Amino acid sequence: MTAALDLTRRSFLSAAAAAGGGLLLGVSLADPASAEAMIKPFAPNAFIRMATDGSVTLIMPYVEMGQGTYTSVPMLIAEELEISLSSVVLEHAPADENTYANPIMGRQETDGSLSMRVAWEPMRRAGATARVMLIQAAAARWKVDAAQCHAEDGYVIHQASGRRAIYGDLVQAAARLPVPENVPLKDISSFKLIGTPQKRLDAPAKVKGTAQYGIDMKVPGMKIAAVSASPVLGGRLQSVDDVEARKVAGVREIIRIDDAVAVIADHWAAAKKALDLLVIQWDDGPNAGFSTEQHKQNLENAVNAEGVVAVSIGDERTAFPNAASKVEADYRLPILAHAPMEPLNCTVHVNDDRCDVWLGTQASTRAQVAAATALGLPVEKVAIHNQYLGGSFGRRAEADNVTQAVLIGRQLDYPVKIIWSREEDIQHDFYRPAYFNRLRAGLDASGRISSWSHRVVGPSPLARWLPAAVQNGLDPDAVTSTLGPYKFENVHVDYVRYEDHSFQTGFWRGVGTTHNVFIVESFIDELAAKAGIDPLEYRRQHVDAEPRALAVLEAAQRLSDWGKPLPAGSGRGISLLRDFGGTILAHIAEVTVGENGAVRVTKVTCVVDCGRIINPDTVKAQIQGGTIFGLSAALYGEITFTNGRVDQTNFDTYSAVRMDEAPIVTVHLIQSGDAPFGVGESGTSGIGPAVANAVFAATGKRVRQLPIALG
Incomplete structure (x- = not known):
């Protein structure tokens, strides 16, 4: 049992009860007033359990998908509780939105680079409260004043x-x-763990191969399924010739659902071999004629529609015609897949009145609801057993694989693990959508930006995820980062929503920032060139009232050798972003462009101010990983459709940066403030424009669309 107390921003919701001979503490993850104002009726909580052996079990409301959450959150507890980090044991939280919802999202999700921002104070307060109670217990035993004791x-x-x-x-x-x-929290000056490099708690199990990912799941009596779903969204299964497939040793069943067919076998090799022998006829449905080229044209045509105003400052429409000089440009971004290293998978055991689901998911309750809906069960009859995630980038926040798995599993009387092949994964994604952007800016006689206009054209994944967040037709995610860290006197930013329901759209590492940072930072470079001012200096002039941004730029200039001459065919480019609650990040990329137009990135210098740093090693790893992920998209990333089908199938056609192509990525940290900002997605967004701007510096060719193609 837990008993709730009122909570202000600097207070703590907790309760204690004797449970199994231990101490049980509830941890609020948000100010209830702010949570209530944002989204009702969620009351987010996490729980700490202390055992008589001194160990602390943290029931984690967030998932570990490589970002280091399973080390950084325990650091907060351990710091205030005055214990070693190794004393903290973690358990995945069950699917329980009333208890574990992220207070900003209002759902039980791990996304948006929110985990540490949300956990920062409440988790520390949980540790501090436990520490105070233990001191009080000891003082009572010794019959001394608690003020004379310490932990x-x-x-x-x-x-x-x-x-x-x-x-x-x-x-x-x-x-x-x-x-x-x-209870009082420790002063920042007395921190022993927070701010120091700490080895990842999950690393030993991953190195030894004992970490349990969804794809590793084993359940007694379980069989393996390989699946093939309709290659066209909205298509249906018409017929299946399975004569040859049933001859494969180890094949148990061939299961049909409306839009997919599954081969159930004793092991994956048999299931996949048999699946490849099936002769499947599909009814492609209404999207059979869809093509990427038509989609791009539709986006461009939509730019002439009336946009919903997102930002209006001053009088841009008057200022632009009167500017000393003017620049106008259109920018385009492609459709992108997530392509996590662990393909989608889901293990299910469906009984008459209960369903167990084992998988790695960013959104436990979304998976729970999906299973319950498909089976017609109450949600409390569906148990989600979460595992480590082998990459996600937003893909495992969806639950389409759960729906498919339970529809297959309900036709069987034993557990089954459904595994998507790499091809199935890439061709049935919730894709980062394509965008079309139209910009114009006016410069005064000194070259300073006097007016700024940015129109974003694209779909709204947020309208599907959280309809209440889209007010009066404005998707706030679609227009995030449309001004970067800069301030202009005359601004007009608007959004034209264009939906093409021939493919599914979703969030991709970095969310709305992934497209707008490329647009804004590339266009800022164009304006610097027009003004004849060094690109880094030009940015400095437009953040001159932002000390943190200026500090990042100064460090980036010094640490990257900015301005030092490079050989012919090489160049440096810069980008600067501010997002994820206040993180400021500069990328400076060095590139070499070959005679055939091939772009090779040789060095990347990153300077980041993400507020209060919890684990410096994790921050550096996140920026490095995000940089490589974003670089893959900038150089290679594009999903295309022909006749409703995705053309790309695997990493041979949807490429990622290989080890021999990876640049040296150096990350420098600037610590500021009393709380952390988001890190997990920031590294992805800034590398694309930095590389594009470096290409311009090397060749004089302006890049206005991705992936970069100079040949």
Whole structure:
């Protein structure tokens, strides 16, 4: 049982009860007032359980997909509780939106680079409250003033007498104490863990191969399924000739659902071999004629529609015609797939009145609802068993594979693990949509930007995810980062929503920032060239009232050798972004362009101010990984459709940067403020424009669309 207390921004919602001989603490993840104002009726909570052996179990409301959450969040607890990081044991939280919803999203999700921002104060307060209660329990035992005691390395110590009590011996007594309100948090100057490099807690299991990903799941009596779904969205299964497939040793069943067919076998090799022998006829449905070229033209045509105003400052429409000089440009971005290294998979066991689902998911309750809806079960009859995620980038926030798995699983009387092949994964994604952007800017006589206009044309994944967030036709995600970190006197930003329902759209690492940072930072470079001013200096002039941005630019200039001459055919380019709650990140890329137009990125210097840093190693790894992910998209990433079908199938046709192509990526950290900002997605967005601007510096050719193609 937990008992709730009122919470202000700097207070704590907690409760204690004797449970299994331990101390149980509830942790609020948000100010209820702000949470209530944003989204009702969620009341987000996480739980800490302390055992008599002194171990602390953190029931994690977030998932680990490579971003380091399973180390950084325990650091917050361990810091305030005065225990070693290795003392914290983690459990995946069950699907329970009332308890574990992300307060900003209002759902039980791990996305948006929100985890550390949301957990920063409440998780520390949870540790601090537990520490205070343990000290009180020890003081009561020793009949001394609690103020004379302190916690250290998992012990409570009475300074005067030197008496020591290990936490495990105190938890039962602490559990009977009233929960104090507004316990003091440690001063930042006294931090021992937070801000120091810490090895990942999940690394040993991953190195040894014992970490449990969804694709590793084993359930007694389980069989394996390979699937083929309609290659055209909205298509239906027409007929299946399975004569040859049934001859494959190990094949158990061939299951049909409306838009897919599955081969059930004793192992993957048999299932996949048999699947390839099926002769399938599809009814392609209404999207059979869809093509990427037509889609691009539709987006461009939509730019002439009336947009919904997102930002209006001053009088751009008057300022632009009167500018000393003017620049206008159209920018285009392609459709992108997520292509996580672990293809989608889902293990299910469907009984008459219950369903168990094992998978790695960013959104446990979304998966739970999807399974329950497909089976006609109450949600409480569906148990989600979350696992590590082998990459996601937004893909595993969807639940289409769960729906497919339970529709197949309900036709079987044993558990089944459905695995999508790489081809199935790439060709049935919720894709980062294509966008068309039209910009214009006026410059004054000194070259400074006097007016700015940006029209974004594209679909709204947010309208499907969270319809209430799209007000009066404006998708706030679609227009995020449309001004970058800059301030202009006359601004007009608007959004034209264009939906093409021939393919599914979703969020891709970096969300709306992934397209707008490329647009804004590329266009800023065009304006710098028009003004005849160094691109870095030009940015500095337009963030001259932002000390944090200026500090990032100064460090980037110094650490990257900006301005140092490069050989012919080489160039440096810069981008600067501000997003994810306040993170400021500069990328400076060095590229070499071959005679055939091939672009090779040789060096990337990153400078990031993400507020208060919890684990520097994690921040660096996130920026490096995001940079490589974004570079893959900038150089190679594009999904195309012909006759409704995705043309790309695997990494041979949807390429990623290989090891021998990867540049040296150096990350420099600037710490500021008292709270962290988002990091997980920021590295992806800034590398594309930095490379495009470097290409211009090397060749004089302006890049206005991705992927970069100079040949």
